[in-house]
Amino acid sequence: MYSRQVGGNKLILASSGWTYLRTFVLYDKQTESLWYHMPRTHGLTCIAGEYADSTLREFRSYFTRWIQWKAMHPDTKFMRYP
Amino acid sequence: MVATRLNRLRLPHRAGMRRISYIMAVVMVAAGFGCSSEVPDPPMAVVVVEDGDGDEDKIFVVDIDGKKWDVTHAVNHYGFEATKFEFGAGADAIRPLSNPEMLLPGDPGYPADNMVFTMIGTVFDGDVRAYGIDDLNFHEVVNESFGDVHVAVAW
Numbered sequence: 001m002y003s004r005q006v007g008g009n010k011l012i013l014a015s016s017g018w019t020y021l022r023t024f025v026l027y028d029k030q031t032e033s034l035w036y037h038m039p040r041t042h043g044l045t046c047i048a049g050e051y052a053d054s055t056l057r058e059f060r061s062y063f064t065r066w067i068q069w070k071a072m073h074p075d076t077k078f079m080r081y082p
Numbered sequence: 083m084v085a086t087r088l089n090r091l092r093l094p095h096r097a098g099m100r101r102i103s104y105i106m107a108v109v110m111v112a113a114g115f116g117c118s119s120e121v122p123d124p125p126m127a128v129v130v131v132e133d134g135d136g137d138e139d140k141i142f143v144v145d146i147d148g149k150k151w152d153v154t155h156a157v158n159h160y161g162f163e164a165t166k167f168e169f170g171a172g173a174d175a176i177r178p179l180s181n182p183e184m185l186l187p188g189d190p191g192y193p194a195d196n197m198v199f200t201m202i203g204t205v206f207d208g209d210v211r212a213y214g215i216d217d218l219n220f221h222e223v224v225n226e227s228f229g230d231v232h233v234a235v236a237w
Contacts (some may be wrong), residue, residue: 003203003226004234013234014178015222019124020162024222026236027173027227034156047156049129059233062203069203069212070195076203076210077184078192079224081217 001061002044004028032048089218124168145170178223182213202235213237 003012015037018025024076026035026044030045035056044056062069070076128144141164142150144207148174156162172237183191193199200215213224218237226233 001235004232010232013223015176017175019168030110047160052155066197079195079213080183080185
């Protein structure tokens with residue numbers, strides 16, 4: 001999970017349709033800058049575009065199975081698939 | 083005027099005009115014989131180099147919609163290889179989700195406790211949210227907000 005705020009700007013991130021080394025290359029809809037999780041780093045780095053060299057910090061997220069997560073967090077919300 | 087070297091191929095230069103050099107490098111690798119679960123390698127990206135005529139050359143990768151993505155900085159500053167950008171399915175191929183509805187325990191459709199599907203879980207300021215991997219695979223990015231803090235859950 002990444003911040004999507006640069007300075008005071010709130011970005012909308014999406015897949016660019018590209019991957020690189022099988023990792024998704026994201027872009028922001030505001031400037032079409034490209035954002036990529038560089039190996040051995042935390043967060044997203046802007047590799048091209050208006051925000052070049054800026055970073056978006058990473059927040060902790062957990063990859064797990066529902067049964068374990070629910071046991072740890074009984075009140076957890078769950079995204080309803082649209 | 084600067085002649086542009088591309089993959090050891092010296093292409094002719096037309097004086098006085100911006101020249102677009104086109105490299106088509108499409109390699110399709112078929113799935114392994116008898117291994118239906120193997121994912122074929124993606125084709126190499128279509129790369130376009132625009133001669134800067136004294137300014138720096140611009141390097142683009144072209145996606146399936148014909149859209150040119152400027153990767154000059156990624157190549158020059160971060161060492162990306164333009165041909166190694168993969169798929170180029172286009173910006174609309176995978177639509178992100180924005181501030182999706184979250185189900186609470188007891189809501190219709192809320193998963194039973196003993197389901198074992200994989201998911202991404204987040205905790206922010208006491209707000210606990212979970213996103214199913216199957217759902218994330220479809221959209222890749224969920225643009226979310228926890229109050230004033232705006233985040234993207236990406237898989």
